[in-house]
Amino acid sequence: MSKYVPTEEEYVTNASLTFALGPIVLPALYFVGPKISESIVKDPEYNELFRLMSTCGRLLNDVQTFERVYGEGKLNSVSLLVLHGGCTSISEARRELQKPIDTCRRDLLRLVLREEGAVPRPCKELFWKMCKVCYFYSGTDGFSSPVEKARQVDAVINEPLKLQGSHASLPVV
Known part of the structure; x- marks a missing residue:
C-alpha cells in the first residue's frame, strides 16, 4: 500500500x-x-x-x-x-x-x-x-500451469506403478 x-x-x-x-x-x-x-x-x-x-x-x-x-x-x-x-x-x-x-x-x-x-x-x-x-x-510452476497439473494428476491416477529395482509395473486397479 x-x-x-x-x-x-x-x-x-x-x-x-x-x-x-x-x-x-x-x-x-x-x-x-x-x-x-x-x-x-x-x-x-x-x-x-x-x-x-x-x-x-x-x-x-x-x-x-x-x-x-x-x-x-x-x-x-x-x-x-x-x-x-x-x-x-x-x-x-x-x-x-x-x-x-x-x-x-x-x-x-x-x-x-x-x-x-x-x-x-x-x-x-x-x-x-x-x-x-x-x-x-x-522445472515449471506445476501448481498454476493447467497443462502441467493435468499431466501430474494423470500420472498419479492412470500410469502404472513401477517397482523400484524392477522393470515390472503394477496395473492400476
Missing part, C-alpha cells in the same frame, strides 16, 4: 514466513515418531530447519512463478534482483537465485545429518522431505 520496495535481504528474511509451510510441517511432526515437546519446537535448531526449508521453497517458487506474479503487479526475489541492479535480466536473476537455493539445501541437509541437536532425527528428516517436495517448482 505504501509502495515500499523491500531490499533483496528484507525479502529473503521474510521468505520463510510467506511460503506458509508452518501449518503443514508442525502438525506432521507430531505424527512422525518420537514425541516432541514444546521446548523442541521453540529450539533454535527447529527454527533454523524451518527457515532453510521454507526459504528454499520460496525461492524455487519465485523462479517459476515470476511471470504470473509480475503480471499481477507483485514483486518477488527475481524482480527484486533486477530492480536493485543485482542482475541485468530475468534469466540472469533466475540463474543467480540458484546459488542461495543450493546453499539452503546444503545447510538444511547438514543440519538433518548432524547427530546432536534438540530435534529428533525423524523430525529433521521431515524437513528434508518437505524441501524435496518443494522441487515441484524446479
Whole structure:
C-alpha cells in the first residue's frame, strides 16, 4: 500500500514466513515418531530447519512463478534482483537465485545429518522431505500451469506403478 520496495535481504528474511509451510510441517511432526515437546519446537535448531526449508521453497517458487506474479503487479526475489541492479535480466536473476537455493539445501541437509541437536532425527528428516517436495517448482510452476497439473494428476491416477529395482509395473486397479 505504501509502495515500499523491500531490499533483496528484507525479502529473503521474510521468505520463510510467506511460503506458509508452518501449518503443514508442525502438525506432521507430531505424527512422525518420537514425541516432541514444546521446548523442541521453540529450539533454535527447529527454527533454523524451518527457515532453510521454507526459504528454499520460496525461492524455487519465485523462479517459476515470476511471470504470473509480475503480471499481477507483485514483486518477488527475481524482480527484486533486477530492480536493485543485482542482475541485468530475468534469466540472469533466475540463474543467480540458484546459488542461495543450493546453499539452503546444503545447510538444511547438514543440519538433518548432524547427530546432536534438540530435534529428533525423524523430525529433521521431515524437513528434508518437505524441501524435496518443494522441487515441484524446479522445472515449471506445476501448481498454476493447467497443462502441467493435468499431466501430474494423470500420472498419479492412470500410469502404472513401477517397482523400484524392477522393470515390472503394477496395473492400476
